[in-house]
Amino acid sequence: MISTFNLTKLNSLLKDFFTITQIRITVFDETFRELASFPEQIAPICQLLRTDEKADMECRRCDAIACETAARQRTSYTYRCHAGLTESIAPLYMGNLIIGYLLFGHVFSYSSHEEGWTIISDLCRSYQVDQEQLKQACWERPLISENYIDSASHILQAVASYLCLERMAILGQKELPVLIDEYIMEHYTEDIDVRTICEHFKIGKTSLYEIADQNYGTGIAAHIRSLRIEKAKSLLTAHPEMNISEIASACGFNDYNYFITIFKRMTQMSPKQYRQTSRKDFL
Structure with a gap:
């Protein structure tokens, strides 16, 4: 790990992001290890899916691929995860070095719960989870528009830039x-x-x-x-x-x-x- 994060300031900033957007935000280091998030608890739909080993592995693989894509683009990257939820990730750069990532996720971006459930149930049919519980968890997620996600993604990129500008993420200069x-x-x-x-x-x-x-x-x-x-x-x-x-x-x-x-x-x-x-x- 080549970065050190001021977790007190970082947690405060993550809380501010959630207060504005009502979307959970997480910070990873450059090795994709989760360092902090707000709120700490993941959405019930993700909690349920991660009880299945295959789904949990797919989730982690999906996050890693998204991190790599955002790093190549050097800007925020919005995508639909393996389970059908929308996420956005922004890389943290200091000079030419990637030192971490900011990610918001678990967003139910569909025109209706019916549409979302049709897609998610199809994507998750191979996972060993209770389909009725999964359906209920989907219906509990708020509907988020694409325009709202775009705006939240712009804020996410601004937060990433602010983190580096304020040096909340500081490179270990002897690494x-x-x-x-x-x-x-x-x-x-x-x-x-x-x-x-x-x-x-x-x-x-x-x-x-x-x-x-x-x-x-x-x-x-x-x-x-x-x-x-x-x-x-x-x-x-x-x-x-x-x-x-x-x-x-x-x-x-x-x-x-x-x-x-x-x-x-x-x-x-x-x-x-x-x-x-x-x-x-x-x-």
């Missing part, structure tokens, strides 16, 4: 993933690769690959290429006086042709085309 991220951000325009990073931190490639996959969702080389291309895009727009070969070099690409190839692959246009398009948009 290896943090040090590696700082090192990459300082040197990504230089001649660095997996080997040089491993040598600098005295770690093996396997350890580095695991850290990269968990924190970036991709390999180290791909992450460095992405940072370089983002810098190239910025220079192409902000510095029309620089020629493309100068920009390639400034971003850490020693091979001009390789830079052109990677840029096209990642943006679907050449650097020259990108500059022309971005300048038009800017003007």
Whole structure:
């Protein structure tokens, strides 16, 4: 775990979110471990489903997949869970590192209880739970509109940003993933690769690959290429006086042709085309 949360402030913020939205909210760390929630008790429909081992496993798998999706998107992600309830999740980022997730869930987002029960009963037919109890639990859930969920999701994203801004979630500065991220951000325009990073931190490639996959969702080389291309895009727009070969070099690409190839692959246009398009948009 690379994050430390101020649980007193965090619990107060979760309570405020629930007071406004009447939707349960939970915070997970970067390993998908639940840290806090408000209210603490999950909805009766979820309590019932989690008495079934298969349903409980599906619930945890669904949460993990949603976390990974939100991390890739770097913004809130709203989806319908395996049991037919609507949830939304927002990643917590500090720099390029994912340090946790905020999730609200157990939302019954249907036009009627009849419609919701038809879908949920079909999705949950293989679970060993009392169908009459499940039906009753569905009828007890308030009907929540899509517009309401969209608004709550926007608030969730704002809460995630506030958490990081107020540093309620603070990175453990001596943790290896943090040090590696700082090192990459300082040197990504230089001649660095997996080997040089491993040598600098005295770690093996396997350890580095695991850290990269968990924190970036991709390999180290791909992450460095992405940072370089983002810098190239910025220079192409902000510095029309620089020629493309100068920009390639400034971003850490020693091979001009390789830079052109990677840029096209990642943006679907050449650097020259990108500059022309971005300048038009800017003007």
